[in-house]
Amino acid sequence: MLANGATLEYKEKDGAGEFKDLPGLKEIPDIGVEPEKVDNTCLTDPHKMYEAGIGDLPDMVYKFKYDNTQADSPYRLMRKAQEAGKVLSFKETMKDGTTTEFDAEISVKRTGGGVNGAIDFELTVFVQSDLVITDPA
Secondary structure (H helix, E strand, O other): OOOOOOEEEEEEOOOOOOOEEOOOEEEOOOOOOEEEEEEOOOOOOOOOOEEEEEEEOOOEEEEEEOOOOOOOOHHHHHHHHHHOOOOEEEEEEOOOOOEEEEEEEEEEEEOOOOOOOOOEEEEEEEEOOOOEEEOOO
């Protein structure tokens, strides 16, 4: 499946309102938990024995088209949320209808550019909740 058609929406954490789309999404990150490999070898084991430890959610970076022309531009909205230290709720929806919801602190960075190079902004999310994945109907 292609990434084309994926969307990212946000709302205030624990807010009763609807999710709002963040237009201009260009890239989505890998999503998943990477459990640590824990050595639990006994002296009688013929080789090392491991167990899956607690998971580590890596920083996830979403890439967007840079646009700061309006008060509701994603770059401006996310930058202001970062400056306020807000934790936001996010909902990523894939083309097939699979959704992933999570709460996260954020960091915003505008990328550089050059001749014929598009300027983007990167939204890095530091997940503060479980990932809630909902399969399509």
